[in-house]
Amino acid sequence: ESALLVSARWSTVLVLIGVVAGYARRISGEANRQHTLALDRLSRLADANALLSNLHRVAQTLPASLDLNEVLDSTLARLRTLVKTDSAVILTREDTDGTWTVVRKQSMTVSGSLDTGELPVPAQAALTSRRVLRQGDLSGIGPGFNTGSQSGIYAPLVARGRLVGLLAVESRNSDEFAERDREVVQGFIEPVSLAIDNARWFARIKTVSADEERTRIARDLHDSIGQSLAYLGFELDRIVKREDEGEPISDQLEHLRKDLRGVVGEVRDTLYDLRTDVGVDKDFSETMEE
Numbered sequence: 001e002s003a004l005l006v007s008a009r010w011s012t013v014l015v016l017i018g019v020v021a022g023y024a025r026r027i028s029g030e031a032n033r034q035h036t037l038a039l040d041r042l043s044r045l046a047d048a049n050a051l052l053s054n055l056h057r058v059a060q061t062l063p064a065s066l067d068l069n070e071v072l073d074s075t076l077a078r079l080r081t082l083v084k085t086d087s088a089v090i091l092t093r094e095d096t097d098g099t100w101t102v103v104r105k106q107s108m109t110v111s112g113s114l115d116t117g118e119l120p121v122p123a124q125a126a127l128t129s130r131r132v133l134r135q136g137d138l139s140g141i142g143p144g145f146n147t148g149s150q151s152g153i154y155a156p157l158v159a160r161g162r163l164v165g166l167l168a169v170e171s172r173n174s175d176e177f178a179e180r181d182r183e184v185v186q187g188f189i190e191p192v193s194l195a196i197d198n199a200r201w202f203a204r205i206k207t208v209s210a211d212e213e214r215t216r217i218a219r220d221l222h223d224s225i226g227q228s229l230a231y232l233g234f235e236l237d238r239i240v241k242r243e244d245e246g247e248p249i250s251d252q253l254e255h256l257r258k259d260l261r262g263v264v265g266e267v268r269d270t271l272y273d274l275r276t277d278v279g280v281d282k283d284f285s286e287t288m289e290e
Helices: 002-061 068-082 121-129 179-244 250-274 283-287
Strands: 087-093 100-106 134-137 150-161 162-171
Touching: 068 087, 068 100, 068 162, 068 179, 100 162, 121 134, 121 150, 121 162, 134 179, 150 179, 150 250, 179 250
Parallel strands: none
Antiparallel strands: 087 100, 087 162, 134 150, 150 162
């Protein structure tokens, strides 16, 4: 009986030891899992911080210029510093017919204007969904902008709710771009889209203003100088006719000379109106005050 009691006690002790050991292993495993999750979250936060820092730095260096060429050059230069790529292209959408015009490219064979159906399949998908698309393997869906490209990122440029362009980067290697690269491009294109759209609107405004100014100058020339020159021509014909008839013409010539001086004065006034005095010695504000 005593042997059975001792055996039972030892069995109970062993069971308790097993329970405690299992519980300890469970606690240790849970602690390891929480530690792994914490390290993973920390890694993600570090990546997010680096991404936001890069995007902030890029946004600060994007051009505030309204010159389209400056905006496009700066965009392509900044893009090459953010994403490792073999080739890149920027296309703008024409509002009149919906075609896509290649405005900037790097190591791309494509040029000119393209219809939407002529764009690479992933580019069309990106435009339809209006989101940045990462394509790891182009071999199964057709070529990219370059026939030798194997992977790419395609980003629609959207400003004020409408498509204004398309940006694409491609590589000769499959799966060259990671999800992080797609996120970088996603954050990059928002200020770029607005800058390109602003520059294009400014170019349109300049064109309209130039056309209106040409119309005004043509009207002024016709209404004032044109009529004055026509009058001088008639006067010359009349004076020549009187000379042929033997009448004195000195007084008429003197009067004509005065009229000619008046026409020259009108021409000078017109040229003065067209001239700008903005330069090194006089700035824009002083000229506008005058």
